[in-house]
Amino acid sequence: MAVVGDLSLTFSGKETICAFKKGMFGFPISSRRVSFSAGKLQNCRVNTGVYAVMQVGVESTEISKDLEKFEGVLGLDVVSEEELKERGFLGLRKTKLVCTIGPACCSSDDLEKLALGGMNVARLNMCHNTREWHQDVIRKIKNLNEEKGFSVSVMIDTEGSQIQIVDHGAPSSVKAEDGSIWDFTTEKFEGTRPFTVQANYEGFSEGINVGDELVIDGGMATFEVVEKIGIDLRCKCTDPGLLLPRAKLSFWRDGRLVGRSDELPTLSAKDWSDIEFAISEGVDFIALSFVNDADVVTHLKNYLSTKSSKSKVLAKIESLEALHKLDEIVEASDGIMIARGDLGVEIPLEQIPTVQEEITYRCRKLNKPVIIASQLLESMIEYPTPTRAEVADVSEAVRQYADALMLSGESAIGPYGQKALSVLRMTSGRMELWSREENRETVLFEHKLGASVPDQIAEQICNRAAGMANNLGLDAIFVYTKHGQMASLISRNRPNSPIFAFTNDNSTRMALNLQWGVTPILIDLSDDMEANINRSINLIKTKGLIKDGDAVLVVSDIIPTSAAQTVFQSIQVKTVA
Numbered sequence: 001m002a003v004v005g006d007l008s009l010t011f012s013g014k015e016t017i018c019a020f021k022k023g024m025f026g027f028p029i030s031s032r033r034v035s036f037s038a039g040k041l042q043n044c045r046v047n048t049g050v051y052a053v054m055q056v057g058v059e060s061t062e063i064s065k066d067l068e069k070f071e072g073v074l075g076l077d078v079v080s081e082e083e084l085k086e087r088g089f090l091g092l093r094k095t096k097l098v099c100t101i102g103p104a105c106c107s108s109d110d111l112e113k114l115a116l117g118g119m120n121v122a123r124l125n126m127c128h129n130t131r132e133w134h135q136d137v138i139r140k141i142k143n144l145n146e147e148k149g150f151s152v153s154v155m156i157d158t159e160g161s162q163i164q165i166v167d168h169g170a171p172s173s174v175k176a177e178d179g180s181i182w183d184f185t186t187e188k189f190e191g192t193r194p195f196t197v198q199a200n201y202e203g204f205s206e207g208i209n210v211g212d213e214l215v216i217d218g219g220m221a222t223f224e225v226v227e228k229i230g231i232d233l234r235c236k237c238t239d240p241g242l243l244l245p246r247a248k249l250s251f252w253r254d255g256r257l258v259g260r261s262d263e264l265p266t267l268s269a270k271d272w273s274d275i276e277f278a279i280s281e282g283v284d285f286i287a288l289s290f291v292n293d294a295d296v297v298t299h300l301k302n303y304l305s306t307k308s309s310k311s312k313v314l315a316k317i318e319s320l321e322a323l324h325k326l327d328e329i330v331e332a333s334d335g336i337m338i339a340r341g342d343l344g345v346e347i348p349l350e351q352i353p354t355v356q357e358e359i360t361y362r363c364r365k366l367n368k369p370v371i372i373a374s375q376l377l378e379s380m381i382e383y384p385t386p387t388r389a390e391v392a393d394v395s396e397a398v399r400q401y402a403d404a405l406m407l408s409g410e411s412a413i414g415p416y417g418q419k420a421l422s423v424l425r426m427t428s429g430r431m432e433l434w435s436r437e438e439n440r441e442t443v444l445f446e447h448k449l450g451a452s453v454p455d456q457i458a459e460q461i462c463n464r465a466a467g468m469a470n471n472l473g474l475d476a477i478f479v480y481t482k483h484g485q486m487a488s489l490i491s492r493n494r495p496n497s498p499i500f501a502f503t504n505d506n507s508t509r510m511a512l513n514l515q516w517g518v519t520p521i522l523i524d525l526s527d528d529m530e531a532n533i534n535r536s537i538n539l540i541k542t543k544g545l546i547k548d549g550d551a552v553l554v555v556s557d558i559i560p561t562s563a564a565q566t567v568f569q570s571i572q573v574k575t576v577a
């Protein structure tokens with residue numbers, strides 16, 4: 001009678017069921033001890049987002065019998081489950097999708113629609129809105145996960161420091177005409193003061209000379225510095241354009257950026273307070289804006305471990321300095337975001353495509369997930385359909401095998417956020433299929449990846465596993481992993497078969513949401529690997545997701561919990577029977 005996903009229980013009276021985790025059923029159970037009186041609890045949906053180890057303090061044998069069958073709940077999110085049922089193993093989407101949450105999509109209803117539409121990670125940009133607003137959104141997402149079986153990870157993105165406009169004398173944008181003279185100052189002014197722009201950083205003009213170029217937002221408008229008045233700069237507009245609120249300022253001399261970003265702290269006092277908030281809310285990812293070297297990443301990771309926080313640290317690559325220290329930053333981080341918005345302020349725009357491809361490739365080589373962000377479907381902030389060029393940009397990011405794509409204003413403020421998400425989903429699905437057909441058996445370019453991660457045995461096992469799965473045309477790869485390392489090493493090979501990563505650690509599950517081709521599944525793992533494998537295959541089979549005759553490649557990596565055990569790493573092919 002009791003099957004995973006759909007359960008009814010008969011109670012003969014006065015039983016107490018213990019250790020049911022909160023949210024275990026499709027309705028919230030706030031207590032860990034629940035008493036039922038006699039009767040039948042029918043068709044309660046088991047929340048696949050939460051696993052539980054049962055202990056039943058009951059008099060009724062009937063309940064124990066049901067719960068035995070029930071043992072080992074599969075924490076597979078409802079969206080992957082549906083996708084799998086509808087489209088089969090090869091139909092599972094590989095590229096992960098990140099949505100920035102803003103006023104246009106922050107109700108529970110909107111968030112649920114985005115989750116159903118394939119959002120894997122929700123991003124909260126701490127540049128905007130209040131602490132209370134962010135907290136409310138995080139709680140809504142966690143509730144949806146718990147009550148409706150989604151598995152949406154939460155990312156906060158720090159504000160960081162950069163030189164930008166605080167006030168340009170108008171409520172929205174203001175036009176700079178050719179030849180007009182403007183003063184750039186740090187002085188705060190009341191009301192409007194025509195042709196005056198307030199910058200946010202006292203030292204913004206330090207080291208800047210008459211004749212230098214001042215570029216707004218990477219090219220929205222350009223000025224030439226014609227006079228220094230104390231710390232203020234008087235500038236002449238040489239390339240007319242728009243000054244938006246909070247526009248970014250960069251200085252150029254002889255065609256090169258005058259590097260400034262290392263003067264500003266990567267983590268300001270506000271950022272630290274946002275990090276404390278992120279720790280207390282238990283967010284899955286912290287994305288650091290304007291990372292210039294590996295030290296700040298290492299420092300934050302050490303700090304998080306002293307706080308027993310399992311948040312992963314992502315470094316945003318959006319400055320020239322970061323490009324110079326790319327490898328050390330990638331190695332220090334848990335993942336990378338290619339923040340093309342600000343990167344385009346620091347390097348000439350025409351360099352963005354090649355820099356993007358290079359960063360994406362470095363990340364894959366060093367086995368770190370990479371997100372390609374900003375302006376993917378920018379026109380959809382206003383229009384219900386993307387430009388052909390935007391679709392081509394998204395396709396190119398997928399062809400480069402980025403782990404994830406991100407929406408910014410398209411979802412945060414645009415009226416067509418769900419549609420933008422579906423454009424990402426359809427476009428990436430199409431390109432994934434095309435790459436698979438192109439590559440057939442040769443997805444693994446091992447000579448290109450080289451031996452580049454510290455654990456070479458694990459690396460070799462995963463490379464072979466991915467190769468075997470492709471060559472044998474297997475239906476799926478099952479990997480058993482505590483910290484996600486093996487799952488990630490298989491994903492790095494971008495195999496054709498979907499990767500199901502079974503883990504008993506919820507933070508591993510949530511972190512794997514960002515990795516290409518991985519469907520993380522939370523399950524109770526015992527020390528007996530064979531038993532784990534058989535039980536998980538049975539559970540997947542019970543759900544009707546796999547059938548007799550399907551062949552899966554099983555990779556396991558269980559680190560011993562006692563001295564008596566040895567490290568167990570293996571590849572086996574199992575035909576479901």
Ligand SMILES: Nc1ncnc2c1ncn2[C@@H]1O[C@H](COP(=O)(O)OP(=O)(O)O)[C@@H](O)[C@H]1O
Nearest residue numbers: 100101102103125127128129341408409412413
């Ligand atoms: N939490 C929020 N509250 C209000 N507006 C937001 C929020 N997050 C994002 N936005 C809006 O969406 C736009 C795009 O988001 P994003 O790219 O993250 O920020 P920015 O443009 O500041 O780099 C922002 O400029 C802002 O107008």
Ligand SMILES: C=C(OP(=O)(O)O)C(=O)O
Nearest residue numbers: 318339340341342373374
């Ligand atoms: C993603 C980016 O960062 P933010 O939106 O925080 O400026 C970017 O600059 O592209």
Ligand SMILES: [K+]
Nearest residue numbers: 157158159289
């Ligand atoms: K930010």
Ligand SMILES: [Mg+2]
Nearest residue numbers: 318339341342
């Ligand atoms: Mg940025």
